[in-house]
Amino acid sequence: MKIAIASGKGGTGKTTVAVNFAQVLAAAGQEVTLLDCDVEEPNVHLFLHPEFDSVSAVETTIPQVDEEKCTGCRVCAEVCEYHALAVLGKNVLVFPELCHACGACVRFCPEEAIVEIPREIGTIRKGRKGKIRLIEGRLNVGEVMSPAVIERVKKIGLDGKIGIIDAPPGTSCPVIAAVRDTDGVLLVTEPTPFGLYDLKLAVGMVRLLGIPCAVAINRSDLGEKELWRYCSDERIPIILEIPNDRRIAEAYSRGRTIIEELPEYREKFLQGWQALLESCSIA
Numbered sequence: 001m002k003i004a005i006a007s008g009k010g011g012t013g014k015t016t017v018a019v020n021f022a023q024v025l026a027a028a029g030q031e032v033t034l035l036d037c038d039v040e041e042p043n044v045h046l047f048l049h050p051e052f053d054s055v056s057a058v059e060t061t062i063p064q065v066d067e068e069k070c071t072g073c074r075v076c077a078e079v080c081e082y083h084a085l086a087v088l089g090k091n092v093l094v095f096p097e098l099c100h101a102c103g104a105c106v107r108f109c110p111e112e113a114i115v116e117i118p119r120e121i122g123t124i125r126k127g128r129k130g131k132i133r134l135i136e137g138r139l140n141v142g143e144v145m146s147p148a149v150i151e152r153v154k155k156i157g158l159d160g161k162i163g164i165i166d167a168p169p170g171t172s173c174p175v176i177a178a179v180r181d182t183d184g185v186l187l188v189t190e191p192t193p194f195g196l197y198d199l200k201l202a203v204g205m206v207r208l209l210g211i212p213c214a215v216a217i218n219r220s221d222l223g224e225k226e227l228w229r230y231c232s233d234e235r236i237p238i239i240l241e242i243p244n245d246r247r248i249a250e251a252y253s254r255g256r257t258i259i260e261e262l263p264e265y266r267e268k269f270l271q272g273w274q275a276l277l278e279s280c281s282i283a
């Protein structure tokens, strides 16, 4: 079972919801894997406080040109969709951060002058806290190829048991890499005009991918009712509402989760999880 927790807008409480779901399921005796795919700023560990037991590099490949063989024909630069190569005379310049490792330049070079060499772009950390296994992806500073790190996290962490993915915010390529091939997506939002606007974008993305979705509303007692009307009109189930409770903000500031500090929320999260599975037709 693979569930992604996403949000069109950052700062809506996506990570909070993901960690609290994992903790209530673990408390109920389930083995859970949390996959921190918010690789530009992974922060699940700040709330889970796991013991990390391994770190490994995530590598991609970049082209390396053999100057002896290169004739300066420019074919490689012409086939590169990402403008990661430039040919000046007989010199081929490679811009590693732009390379998507598609291999086109290697394939089309008429002189077979290009080989691929590995390049580290991020790391994977593995850890555990009780019944919760954490797989955390982290993109190196200055790198842009977050989908490659996200896909590696999913490859390692999704093993058929319960997998909860903390996706990056937004609706661009990294989010699509995180939510693709999941059984359901929970979109966390808040009842503000920005929250609603970004939710609509996120719903459009998820529907294009053909994945069922539901909504969780954070700070649900603030703002306007337009959000509820939208979800009703679009037949999107709201499976969880978290009020604007000062005690939650205080717990957050201490790196503690809602259910650790406020046990009365446990049942709410358990019921929310069940409603999420039912709304996404997951047994």
Ligand code: SF4
Pocket (backbone or CB within 6 Å): 065, 069, 070, 071, 072, 073, 074, 075, 076, 077, 087, 092, 108, 109, 110, 111, 112, 113, 114
């Ligand atoms: S395609 Fe090959 S031979 Fe042509 S410029 Fe690029 S590296 Fe050189």
Ligand code: SF4
Pocket (backbone or CB within 6 Å): 062, 063, 079, 080, 081, 082, 083, 084, 085, 098, 099, 100, 101, 102, 103, 104, 105, 106
């Ligand atoms: S591997 Fe693909 S993206 Fe990278 S430089 Fe070659 S053609 Fe461009």
